Amino acid sequence: MMNLIDTGIFLCLAFEEPGFEECGHLLDRADFGDFRVLLSSMQFTEIHTAFLRVEDAAGSREIAETIWNMRPRVRDLDVEVAKTAAELRSTVKTPGGRWLALADSVILSTALQEGANVVYTIDPDFIDVKQVRVMAPEMELREWIANYGTRKQRKRIGLK
Numbered sequence: 001m002m003n004l005i006d007t008g009i010f011l012c013l014a015f016e017e018p019g020f021e022e023c024g025h026l027l028d029r030a031d032f033g034d035f036r037v038l039l040s041s042m043q044f045t046e047i048h049t050a051f052l053r054v055e056d057a058a059g060s061r062e063i064a065e066t067i068w069n070m071r072p073r074v075r076d077l078d079v080e081v082a083k084t085a086a087e088l089r090s091t092v093k094t095p096g097g098r099w100l101a102l103a104d105s106v107i108l109s110t111a112l113q114e115g116a117n118v119v120y121t122i123d124p125d126f127i128d129v130k131q132v133r134v135m136a137p138e139m140e141l142r143e144w145i146a147n148y149g150t151r152k153q154r155k156r157i158g159l160k
Helices: 005-012 021-029 042-053 057-069 079-089 100-115 140-149 151-156
Strands: 002-005 036-040 072-076 119-122 133-135
Touching: 002 021, 005 021, 005 042, 005 057, 021 057, 036 100, 036 133, 042 057, 042 100, 072 100, 079 100, 100 119, 140 151
Parallel strands: 002 036, 002 119, 036 072, 119 133
Antiparallel strands: none
């Protein structure tokens, strides 16, 4: 079984944001071999950008080591992924009524092209994705947002 782990999960753990313990449990499960990790090469840009912005080269190296220790399947952005990403970007809307972001479209396309069983994410923009099962670490995405999301995120998906 192969599951895609979205970028936000790695960053939530690294920066100890609310819910980081659950993100750690998910990554531990992957590390112990409960499932194979799938990543899009696009995610390395997202991850390293976050660390570069806070000038944390050591943190960037540490998260890279964590990721490579899981021996992920990494899919590059190729023509098949690009075509599917374009289809997703032109058909999938976020709860706020916007089109799915380019990076999210590429990541979702990667999951579909590789036949991922689950996309693990904490991104509320994935709440209405129907093409693949979407989960947050240790719970449904809607529950994650209710527990750990910002007021704005909760409002966007219709929670108080």
